[in-house]
Amino acid sequence: AEVRDSSVQAVEEWLGAELRELDGPRWRAVPSLRAREIGRGSAQFVRRVCGSRGLVQRLELQGRLERHSGCVNTLHFNPSGTRLASGSDDLRVVIWDWARRRAELEFDTGHKSNVFQAKFLPHSGDTTLAMCARDGQIRIAELSATQRCKNTKRVAQHKGAAHKLALEPDSPCSFLSAGEDAVVFDIDLRLDRPATKLVVVKEGDKKVGLYTIFVNPANTHHFAVGGRDQYVRIYDQRKINENENNGVLKKFCPSHLVSSESKIHITCLVYSHDGSELLASYNDEDIYLFDSSHSDGADYRRRYKGHRNNATVKGVNFYGPCSEFVVSGSDCGHIYLWDKHSARVVQFMEGDRGGVVNCLEPHPHLPGLATSGLDHDVKLWAPTAENPTSLKGLKEVMKKNKRERDEDSARHGDQYDTQLLWFLMRHMRNRRPLRVSEDHSHFKLAPKTFGTLESTTNELSSFCVHTASEL
Numbered sequence: 001a002e003v004r005d006s007s008v009q010a011v012e013e014w015l016g017a018e019l020r021e022l023d024g025p026r027w028r029a030v031p032s033l034r035a036r037e038i039g040r041g042s043a044q045f046v047r048r049v050c051g052s053r054g055l056v057q058r059l060e061l062q063g064r065l066e067r068h069s070g071c072v073n074t075l076h077f078n079p080s081g082t083r084l085a086s087g088s089d090d091l092r093v094v095i096w097d098w099a100r101r102r103a104e105l106e107f108d109t110g111h112k113s114n115v116f117q118a119k120f121l122p123h124s125g126d127t128t129l130a131m132c133a134r135d136g137q138i139r140i141a142e143l144s145a146t147q148r149c150k151n152t153k154r155v156a157q158h159k160g161a162a163h164k165l166a167l168e169p170d171s172p173c174s175f176l177s178a179g180e181d182a183v184v185f186d187i188d189l190r191l192d193r194p195a196t197k198l199v200v201v202k203e204g205d206k207k208v209g210l211y212t213i214f215v216n217p218a219n220t221h222h223f224a225v226g227g228r229d230q231y232v233r234i235y236d237q238r239k240i241n242e243n244e245n246n247g248v249l250k251k252f253c254p255s256h257l258v259s260s261e262s263k264i265h266i267t268c269l270v271y272s273h274d275g276s277e278l279l280a281s282y283n284d285e286d287i288y289l290f291d292s293s294h295s296d297g298a299d300y301r302r303r304y305k306g307h308r309n310n311a312t313v314k315g316v317n318f319y320g321p322c323s324e325f326v327v328s329g330s331d332c333g334h335i336y337l338w339d340k341h342s343a344r345v346v347q348f349m350e351g352d353r354g355g356v357v358n359c360l361e362p363h364p365h366l367p368g369l370a371t372s373g374l375d376h377d378v379k380l381w382a383p384t385a386e387n388p389t390s391l392k393g394l395k396e397v398m399k400k401n402k403r404e405r406d407e408d409s410a411r412h413g414d415q416y417d418t419q420l421l422w423f424l425m426r427h428m429r430n431r432r433p434l435r436v437s438e439d440h441s442h443f444k445l446a447p448k449t450f451g452t453l454e455s456t457t458n459e460l461s462s463f464c465v466h467t468a469s470e471l
Helices: 002-016 029-037 042-050 394-412 418-430 453-466
Strands: 059-066 072-077 084-088 092-097 102-108 115-120 128-133 137-143 149-157 162-167 174-179 183-188 195-200 210-215 222-227 232-236 250-252 266-271 277-282 287-291 302-304 316-319 325-328 334-339 345-350 357-362 369-373 377-383
Touching (some): 002 394, 059 345, 072 369, 102 149, 128 162, 149 183, 149 195, 174 210, 174 222, 183 210, 222 266, 266 316, 277 316, 287 325, 325 357
Parallel strands (some): 072 115, 162 210, 210 266
Antiparallel strands (some): 059 377, 072 084, 084 092, 092 102, 115 128, 128 137, 137 149, 162 174, 183 195, 222 232, 232 250, 266 277, 287 302, 316 325, 325 334, 334 345, 357 369
């Protein structure tokens, strides 16, 4: 009993550590509306509304976009926010008129395996879409104004999965890609051979496979990458010399993870709206905020916790026009929004029946976001709830996530390959229509949320026995 009590107390202390007090509300509806009516502050009205905590606390599910037949791995609004692109394990991309809940265009991407990202290139009139996938291909889709896909073509090839693309904010023809082969490509669609190898990311002599890449929106020469180790690396495209510090401008890492013996890696990183900050989400660890102007080796500024990032390559994002909040999915199926300054959870929503929320895409101009995960649909959220959230059940879920994380770490260490678990979970999710018959001649996953790593692994083992011929 004493051991249990001390364990509970330790979790409570962990949840309460590194938190600050919430500031008072920065936006009040009635005074703001009155000022707008007489022409005062109208230019900033929408930005203040979108960044207000009161509206974040009123987010609720508005509807679902249903068209895909596989897990939805990527969401991206066009610059004006009128269209939403989604890509899936079904190898297709759908362009949505999300406001009308209607698919305007659906096409085969030409990829041979799971589509991981599909993004509208800026200033292209929404006619050029860049895509990457597990097959390592970087492809371009050319769309017409009459809602059809004219063609898709390969412009680069990684020797491993390519998880992320990084757009240059003002360029309709150039972007970066990162792959598990540790290569970063600079792709310029104006060239006969569009792909140029920018850098091979290494730690010493060892290549570091990449899961994520992002261009600094305030200084597009700078880009950050993260992958199969604990370091956020920032490069300057003008100064990459692989013979000097492997070409790295500077590296960041939480100080307690620098000498970690576990296989810590970064699943996603993003710059803030003005490039001054960097968010990095670590597998089965927490989310950390860095000041991008700090010197090489600087520690984190804020830590966001309570979610679980283990079963898939989880995304993270800023929310709000001035990056006021941090948003992430979780293996528990919930969506978390933290106040950036205080690191306190201000919104907590059930996001995916399949148990994992991976992708979170805030609308570029309106207070709302789109999310997706192991479910085959896209979910739309808007601040229409009559009352702010009570965060019911939050503390219990956060404690459960922490407890399972610690138990898995103590019991298994690095015994299980995260990539294998990820692949099998997706495969299992896609097989949910199957069912176990009375004579056990057919096998099906029970429609439940995945629990601890141990229960997931047991289910995976049983699944593999029954589907060995397919795998």
